[in-house]
Amino acid sequence: MNGRDRYPQLEVDLGKLKENLTALRERCQDSFVGIIGVVKGVNAWDAVVRVFDEAGLPYLATSRLDQLGKLRGMGVRTPLMLIRVPMLSELDDMVRIADASLQSDLTVLRAADAAAARAGKTHGVLLMIDLGDLREGFWNAEELVDAAVEVETELRHLHLLGVGVNLSCYGSIRPDKRNMQGLSSLAVDVERAVGRPIELVSGGASTSTYMVLDGTMPGRVNNLRLGEILLVGRANYGCDPDFTHKDVFTLRAEVVECRDKPSFPVGQLTVDAFGRVGHYVDRGVRRRAIIDVGKVDYGDPADLFPRMAGVEVLGASSDHTILDVEAVKDRIKVGDVLEFGVNYASLVNLTNTPGVELVTKE
Numbered sequence: 353m354n355g356r357d358r359y360p361q362l363e364v365d366l367g368k369l370k371e372n373l374t375a376l377r378e379r380c381q382d383s384f385v386g387i388i389g390v391v392k393g394v395n396a397w398d399a400v401v402r403v404f405d406e407a408g409l410p411y412l413a414t415s416r417l418d419q420l421g422k423l424r425g426m427g428v429r430t431p432l433m434l435i436r437v438p439m440l441s442e443l444d445d446m447v448r449i450a451d452a453s454l455q456s457d458l459t460v461l462r463a464a465d466a467a468a469a470r471a472g473k474t475h476g477v478l479l480m481i482d483l484g485d486l487r488e489g490f491w492n493a494e495e496l497v498d499a500a501v502e503v504e505t506e507l508r509h510l511h512l513l514g515v516g517v518n519l520s521c522y523g524s525i526r527p528d529k530r531n532m533q534g535l536s537s538l539a540v541d542v543e544r545a546v547g548r549p550i551e552l553v554s555g556g557a558s559t560s561t562y563m564v565l566d567g568t569m570p571g572r573v574n575n576l577r578l579g580e581i582l583l584v585g586r587a588n589y590g591c592d593p594d595f596t597h598k599d600v601f602t603l604r605a606e607v608v609e610c611r612d613k614p615s616f617p618v619g620q621l622t623v624d625a626f627g628r629v630g631h632y633v634d635r636g637v638r639r640r641a642i643i644d645v646g647k648v649d650y651g652d653p654a655d656l657f658p659r660m661a662g663v664e665v666l667g668a669s670s671d672h673t674i675l676d677v678e679a680v681k682d683r684i685k686v687g688d689v690l691e692f693g694v695n696y697a698s699l700v701n702l703t704n705t706p707g708v709e710l711v712t713k714e
């Protein structure tokens with residue numbers, strides 16, 4: 353073991369990340385779909401940001417202004433987009449830091465215009481329509497078209513970039529032909545109302561990628577905002593392309609205890625550290641290992657995937673994860689470092705926790 357390494361440690365393989373980006377970008381380009389690179393899934397980790405920045409994408413995006421501020425500080429060349437609809441209270445910061453944002457409310461649009469005027473800037477806006485997922489967006493298409501006309505003709509410090517939709521977030525609604533065609537026809541209505549073509553018709557996030565890959569994305573949709581599929585190589589609904597790396601990120605954690613114990617807790621059962629009733633299967637005495645990383649670091653132990661076959665995640669408390677290593681008991685001892693794959697959920701958590709060392713592999 354290298355004495356300098358600190359654990360828990362999350363490694364990003366920059367070569368694999370680049371390959372994911374290049375592969376997805378080429379396939380999207382074949383369908384005339386551009387990619388906005390979303391970095392909120394890794395808390396705007398600078399190594400990841402650099403890879404996305406070098407790709408020359410139309411925008412880099414994240415949901416939080418502090419992360420966009422960090423990107424500004426890094427001197428990225430790609431324009432920056434805020435992809436959480438902004439608070440009125442942050443508009444002055446927003447127009448200073450971000451070049452563009454998602455918008456869903458006329459009050460906010462008018463205030464953003466005033467803030468942009470004060471800052472002497474022009475700020476791009478993508479108007480969001482809610483097509484059923486019930487997160488952000490205008491519910492009524494006519495209301496959105498009216499807002500687009502007001503932005504175009506009256507809000508001089510805003511630039512109407514286009515329209516967008518968000519799906520499979522709150523309401524777990526699947527992107528499909530029907531809602532993408534709805535977005536396409538909305539784009540046509542907006543263009544007719546403002547009398548010019550709009551630049552962006554943004555059909556959602558990673559969960560919409562499958563429609564590009566299987567050639568069913570309607571022609572007017574020309575943009576996706578992608579984080580998950582670039583970072584972990586897959587998205588929900590079985591969008592699991594065979595050309596992406598799933599192991600861009602690796603979590604490494606150190607074994608601090610490894611011994612035989614019963615598999616069923618001994619004593620009166622109440623609740624665990626989080627107030628929940630546990631479920632334990634009595635499999636007799638088995639070899640168990642503890643690693644010093646826990647729910648505070650990654651969220652849910654079900655979102656960790658042991659790379660060594662035979663290692664099983666049993667559960668966790670705030671700061672410890674308990675593994676069953678009976679099947680590989682001759683291969684694991686205290687001080688060993690075990691590797692895990694992560695998914696988007698654990699990745700978001702691990703990169704937002706100061707106790708996790710972030711390292712890069714070129």
Ligand SMILES: *Cc1c(COP(=O)(O)O)cnc(C)c1O
Nearest residue numbers: 390435518557558577578579580
């Ligand atoms: C997070 C987010 C994205 C990117 O989602 P992924 O699942 O990471 O691709 C796109 N758009 C909006 C509005 C988001 O909040």
